[in-house]
Amino acid sequence: MPAPTTARALQEYLDHLTIERGRSANTVAAYRRDLSRYIAYLDSLELALDAVTTQVVEDYVVVVRTGSDGGAPLAAGSAARSLAALRGWHGFLVDEGHATHNPAHGIRPPAQGKRLPKAISTHEVERLLEAAGTGDGPGPLRDRALLELLYSTGARISEAVNLDVDDLDLTPGTAAVRLFGKGSKERVVPVGSYAVVALDAYMVRARPELAGAGRGTPAVFLNTRGARLSRQSAWAILRASAELAGLPESAHVSPHTLRHSFATHLLSGGADVRVVQELLGHASVTTTQIYTMVTADAMREVYVQSHPRAL
Known part of the structure; x- marks a missing residue:
């Protein structure tokens, strides 16, 4: 079977991720960006896909870390994601009979420093939520509802903006929301x-x-045109509310701030880590356990400040 052109090989792999692997549109878009940069690098070396060696891939990881190809330098985590993308692509080419080996197999990703999630205090959360509801008209009511939902459920912003009305049950005492996480996991x-x-x-x-300005959509959160609120607009709402609340710059409010705060506050209140894992939709409890380090740090700080013989 003749090898496809590079562009065709890339599209076949992205179609495979979408159709057969069920990857989200955001994940496929990230793979497209990573692999397009990789293809440009190979083109600069005048290398065909079947001529790539392990050394070429190792050199490329250094290139994206430093940005020496003219692109933005990638942090260790982003470089690891890029390596995973091209490892998957080369593996796909082998599986399809277009290549005999995977040159990225066995290459270890760059070491990542341990990053603790950024959470804000319960008092800062209250200020943020109150600020979101400041003003007249439908906007503040929507903004307050959005941020209240994010903090109440630990939902990702993308999960919240993708909610449809049928996903909400607001029955007092048994209220719940159906969220679709990574890989469309419900x-x-x-x-x-x-x-x-x-x-x-x-x-x-x-x-x-808000719906009166649009053509009819089942989305819960709408913009002023009556269409589904975008993730970027939701982030802007969060950022504007943080500024209005006067949160310190050190709070580093981001799309994940309320999700991180949700998990940290639950664990600080005594919640079992496996329950928090289920609420967050983490596939592995190892991912959730990083929040226990945050609460341990908080306990240590209280101990040092409060115990007469701590210092």
């Missing part, structure tokens, strides 16, 4: 009473007005 998460109140206010008093 989970049902309880919704706290404060978020229920905020969501109910938005659904009754604000969403109908």
Whole structure:
């Protein structure tokens, strides 16, 4: 079987990720960016795919870490993702009979420093949520409902903006939301009473007005044109609310801030790590356990400040 052109080989792999592996659109887009940069590097060396060696791949990892190809230098985690993308692509070419070996097999990703999630205090969360609801019209009601939901459920911003009305059950006492995480994995998460109140206010008093500007969509969170709120717009709402709340710059409010705060505050309150794992939709408890380090640091700080013989 003749080898396909590089462009065709890339598209076949991306189609494989989408159709057969069920990868999300965001994941496929990230793979496309990583592999397009890799192809440009190979083109600069005038190398065909079947001529790539392990040394070429190792050199490429150094290139993306330093940005010596003219692209943005990648942090260790992003370089590891890029390596995973091209390892998967070369493996796919082998499986399809277009190559005899995977030159990226066995190459270890760059070492990553241990990064602890950034969480804000419960007091800062309260200030953030109050700030989100400041003002008149449907916007503040939507913004407050969005942020209340994020903190109440630990949902990713992408999961929240992809919610449809049928995914919400606001029955007092048993309120829950159906979230679709990475790989379209479904989970049902309880919704706290404060978020229920905020969501109910938005659904009754604000969403109908926003929906009137559009053509009809099942999305829970809408923009001013009546269409589904984008992830970028949701991030902008979070950032604007943080500025309005006067949160310190050190808080580093990001799309994951409320998710991290949700997990950290649950564990600080005595929640079992495996329960938090299920609520967050983590495939492995190892991913969730990093939050226990955050709470351990908090306990240590309280101990040092409070115990008469700690220092």
